[in-house]
Amino acid sequence: MAKMWAGRTDGAVDQVANDFNSSIRFDGRMYRQDIKGSVAHAAMLALKGIITADEADLITKGLEGILSDIESGKLALDMNAEDIHMFVEEELTARIGDAGKKLHTARSRNDQVALDVRMYLRDEVEDIISLIRSLIEAICLQAEANKGTILPGYTHLQRAQPITFGHHLMAYAMMLLRDISRLEDAKKRMNSSPIGCCALAGTTYDTDRDFEAAQLGFDSVILNSLDGVSDRDFCIELGAAFSTVMMHLSRFSEEIILWSSWEFAFVELDDAYTTGSSIMPQKKNSDMAELVRGKTGRVYGNLMATLTMLKGLPLAYNKDMQEDKEAIFDSVDTLKMCLKVFAPMVETMKVKKDNMYRAAQGGFINATDMADYLVRQGLPFRSAYKISGQVVAYCIEKGKVLDELTLDELKKFSELFDSDVFEAISLETCVSKRISKGGTSVESVEAQLSYVKEQLKSEKGIY
Ligand code: ARG
Secondary structure, three states: OOOOOOOOOOOOOOHHHHHHHOOHHHHHHHHHHHHHHHHHHHHHHHHOOOOOHHHHHHHHHHHHHHHHHHHHOOOOOOOOOOOHHHHHHHHHHHHHOHHHHOOOOOOOHHHHHHHHHHHHHHHHHHHHHHHHHHHHHHHHHHHHHOOOOEEEEEEOOEEEEEEEHHHHHHHHHHHHHHHHHHHHHHHHHHOEEOOOOOOOOOOOOOOOHHHHHHHOOOOEEOOOHHHHHHOOHHHHHHHHHHHHHHHHHHHHHHHHHHHHOOOOOOEEOOHHHOEOOOOOOOOOEOHHHHHHHHHHHHHHHHHHHHHHHHHOOOOOOOHHHHHHHHHHHHHHHHHHHHHHHHHHHHHOOEEOHHHHHHHHHOOOOOHHHHHHHHHHOOOOHHHHHHHHHHHHHHHHHHOOOHHHOOHHHHHOOOOOOOOOHHHHOOHHHHHHOOOOOOOOOHHHHHHHHHHHHHHHHOOOOOO
């Protein structure tokens, strides 16, 4: 295989070595960013008189032709090319001749690849943020419809205190809002241009990096050329933010899977987001949620792979860094797929309110409220807690729930019990009285809903 860089060597690389070395299989997806970057580079070279305006024009038209031919399917990427950068440059030179050979003046593939990846991820992060927004909107719809739906809240997966399903769902909306804010934050740091750092040391040409960066929508230029070509922090930051989103989706998935089981039967997923079994006719499996939970591992893995790849690298560019792309691209694809299936799955999920309520009636989840009642009657909390515990033990022995006891039975435990205790420990009271900021009451869920909606509308971005 003859190479563009033939000179020092004859450029003939063994076919297996060439396949091993080549990245076009996975960096081909950056062709748009690569071409856009090259158009801006040609404009800068012409502006600074490094090439002529005519040459820049030829280059730009050539590049635009390549772009439209790739998009229309007329031009296929050559899988023998070393990478997308070489492919575009070779194709350009084949099309326009000598002017094409001038495009690579005052740049290197090292700053070019750093540029392309940043531009590519910048676009993808936008998509991901809007997918997360759609998921938050789906969650808000369900939360609105279920702001008064009572179910048990759990700790240690043991029934703990009554809450509303709206409140439970809004917890995920809050997590996902933070996820958006993390992505916005990473995007800010990522939006600094490496182009013009060249191979590692800058260039002897009188270039204008600020002009080129502005053409490409960057906020600034990276101020150390070694840093510009060696930095992959943005892949780490994004990989970590993606992992956090996946972790949230995975926890949510786990709950959906549990809730869909006969044991809970709190929700039923729409048929469109479940599968059957090839042998057991009764099955309706939550495969989508399980897959999201399963895929979380690979997104974590991609982050670890990139951290490990970078940890021993001396400055500046090393070929190891080519490994950044498969990892982060896989995470982008995985996360997008998960989000696309998750939002409609949540939106169409049927909530079985009666089953939730029935579950809330068992498990003595109003025991804390009984203790609080005694506190209001003048007992210190610790003593009230103990009496309430004794009443629970009595109920377990008698096979009853707290609400079924008579006042006489209660009075055996404390004279402070009065007939208003039943109202105080009803599930509805337990929920409606939790009016503390961020609590489970309907008013609090409504406040959370307006907060989240305001954040989503905010021009300034989240937080
Ligand atoms: N395909 C390479 C990568 O993804 C592009 C940079 C190559 N630079 C070099 N000096 N070999 O990292």
